[in-house]
Amino acid sequence: MDTFTALAEPNRRRLLEAIRQEPCTVSMLVTRSDLSQPAVSKHLKHLREANLVVVKPDGQKRWYSLNPTPLEEMEEFLEPYRQLFLTRLDALEQHFDLTSRTETNEGD
Amino acid sequence: MDTFTALAEPNRRRLLEAIRQEPCTVSMLVTRSDLSQPAVSKHLKHLREANLVVVKPDGQKRWYSLNPTPLEEMEEFLEPYRQLFLTRLDALEQHFDLTSRTETNEGD
DNA sequence: CAGTTATATAACTATATAGATATATTTTTG
DNA sequence: CAAAAATATATCTATATAGTTATATAACTG
Secondary structure, three states: OOHHHHHHOHHHHHHHHHHHHOOEOHHHHHHHOOOOHHHHHHHHHHHHHOOOEEEEEEOOEEEEEEOOOOHHHHHHHHHHHHOHHHHOOHHHHHHHHOOOOOOOOOOO | OOHHHHHHOHHHHHHHHHHHHOOEOHHHHHHHOOOOHHHHHHHHHHHHHOOOEEEEEEOOEEEEEEOOOOHHHHHHHHHHHHOHHHHOOHHHHHHHHOOOOOOOOOOO
């Protein structure tokens, strides 16, 4: 599963947030979420497949820790958009307000 | 559809990339992608619902333009992880290599 | 060793989603 | 106005996904 798909699921984002703060076992995550144990294990499987977490067995416990590396892919995706946060809808307005309209007020 | 879900689909990311570069009509996007017209329209519907694009009708054409605002949500999500790109797996190593093990080599 | 704890997985159900084809709607054009 | 063009939508199919319950697999504990 790729990074974007893995993070599309809100519970998975929440699990990753928990793991980001400190390494967690499955049961810790079950307690801190409102998910069943199998549900947590399944989400962790996806996070593992996306390489967003790494597991360290410790007896019967599994410590899940964050691997932030794949998030750089999202950073790279966002990079070209970042400057646009400043200008917002300027591109749209430029493109159209210069073409035909003068002051016709067609609202959204 | 929320931002994360909208961007989980690779074709949708590609469409947004095209729209980012310049406002596009549907047929322009059909030409530039390898998607059918209905497929493009459907993806655009999702991008609209995620508020990632805005539409400006112009006769029978629809000009789709980028609205980068929802991407800030992703930025905010990534923000706490950003510093960790530097330290990578250090958190994991710290947590474990200091707890119990000395040199027991239990591989992954 | 028996029971319990921690985790993973299998089987199933319900829902969402992407794509295709066909069609409807609106606008343009001759 | 009739045909064509641009786009949206409806319907269908196939696939993916999240969740549940039940169970399997280890590891711990008294």
